[in-house]
Amino acid sequence: MDLNYSPQDEQFRAEVRQFLTQNLPADIQHKVLNHLRLEKDDHLRWHKILAKQGWVGNAWPVEFGGTGWTPVQRHIWNEESGLAGSPRILPFGVSMVAPVIMKFGNKAQQDYYLPRILSGEDWWCQGYSEPGSGSDLASLKTRAERDGDYYVVNGQKTWTTLAQHADTIFCLVRTDPTARKQAGISFLLIDMKTPGITVRPIIMLDEEHEVNEVFFDNVKVPVANLIGEENMGWTYAKYLLGHERTGIADIGSSKRELNFLKKFALAQQKNDAPILADPHFAAKVANLEIDLMALEVTLLKVVSTEGKQKGPGPEASILKIKGTEIQQKLTELMLEAAGPAGLPFDPAYLSGKQAHSISAGDDAAPLAGTYFNFRKTSIYGGSNEIQKNIIAQMMLGL
Known part of the structure; x- marks a missing residue:
């Protein structure tokens, strides 16, 4: 593998540096460089600046609104934006659920959700971990029972990052309690404004409200919000986690x-x-x-x-x-x-x-x-x- 950067890559690096110099808000940069806390508005402002430039989905395929950047160009962007003190684009929508929607979602889901992720209109959170189901995620107990055109969801998620701001949650739920634990899980997209959802803060050691518990009490979710096939959610979850781990x-x-x-x-x-x-x-x-x-x-x-x-x-x-x-x-x-x-x-x-x-x-x-x-x-x-x-x-x- 050739680890030398081409002249085209160096030209791209210069373009990125110029963009960051001209567009990264000084107050946001100050917070990042000095380990100060970012507010919701800070994340959204930076997201919308990048959206206007067309650089939010830099790893997305062009047909879904991506940049067409090469892997090396994406690495240069990540390196330069990190060094400059820009906030990391929150991964839950852009880097985690979006690849799942692109690969396993239907066209209606792609047409609705992907533009809203790019624009920053929707703030996403992740409903994976539960009390007693963290590292052994396949043991999750949150249930989704089919009732006509809806699933009725009951259960609890925990360590849900920034759920207090979220519009939508992508959620692993158990739809077949009789199957082996990996085989009975489905992948649902749930509007956080749906009646029956309660978000309760967890205050961390640094006194920050970053994570939450999320409770589902007879929450009605349209079947149209199911990604892919019922009981295939574990496959989609593993795909998502691969993207998450690479970005970490x-x-x-x-x-x-x-x-x-x-x-x-x-x-x-x-x-x-x-x-x-x-x-x-x-x-x-x-x-x-x-x-x-x-x-x-x-x-x-x-x-x-x-x-x-x-x-x-x-x-x-x-x-x-x-x-x-x-x-x-x-x-x-x-x-x-x-x-x-x-x-x-x-x-x-x-x-x-x-x-x-x-x-x-x-x-x-x-x-x-x-x-x-x-x-x-x-x-x-x-x-x-x-x-x-x-x-x-x-x-x-x-």
């Missing part, structure tokens, strides 16, 4: 955070010298950078095979494991460099409401919250332990 690697954001770590560690003192000058700490940073470089090469190899197979294969599990380990290690080293200054955090500051009054010397203030938040990355999208099982079975034949 998020090389561009890790490069940005590595740059922050180096700059931050140069500014922190230990024994009257920058902590980055400490050989033991510097070795940790160097090893992390080597791991990130190796991950990038692996990612390029994986994305270069897209279009040649049905979807992301077990290699996505490698990206998910290593990508999340690197993300967590970055936050650990930031907190180590901060020392005692990184222990307290102020939720009002993290929300960005007081950002204008915070001096440059307060870089440490959000780091404990960031550290807490990133404990989740090795769990969502399928825990890293489960990913190792997938690699052992599908790649090593064990």
Whole structure:
């Protein structure tokens, strides 16, 4: 595989950098670069800017409104936008349910949902995990019983990210309780405004309302909202999770955070010298950078095979494991460099409401919250332990 960028790719990189310089709102960029919390409006503003440019569905086929970018161009976009401090486009609509609708949905579903995903008109959330059904997702208990032209859904989902903002949820439900657990699951699209849906917040260690419990009490869902065939949802779920795991690697954001770590560690003192000058700490940073470089090469190899197979294969599990380990290690080293200054955090500051009054010397203030938040990355999208099982079975034949 040729890892050198062509002149055309470098020209594309220059185009991306110019676009980001001219269009990325300064207040949103400030929040991302300084680990401050993004509001719903921040995500929507950036999504609509990209939608106007036609760059939201950059991995989508052209016939569905995609850009036609090559895998290398998509990697360049992800790298440059991450380094610039742009928010990651929320994946639930664009990168997760959209590929499922494209591959398994009917034309009416494609014509209705895909343009709304591109425009940002619909905010999506994911209804997979349940209490007691996380890593063993196939044991889910939320039921959908057919009643004429509707399914009646009862049950509970949990850890549902940003469901408090969502218009629509893609949901795994059990439609055949007598079948073996993987065989009796279906994939439904559910309007979050439907009577009988209750969203209850879960407040995390960093005091953020990011995840939720979602309850379904006799929720009527049109049969027309079933993706593909009844009881085939497990196949569609695995396809979706492959796309999710590939995106979790998020090389561009890790490069940005590595740059922050180096700059931050140069500014922190230990024994009257920058902590980055400490050989033991510097070795940790160097090893992390080597791991990130190796991950990038692996990612390029994986994305270069897209279009040649049905979807992301077990290699996505490698990206998910290593990508999340690197993300967590970055936050650990930031907190180590901060020392005692990184222990307290102020939720009002993290929300960005007081950002204008915070001096440059307060870089440490959000780091404990960031550290807490990133404990989740090795769990969502399928825990890293489960990913190792997938690699052992599908790649090593064990």
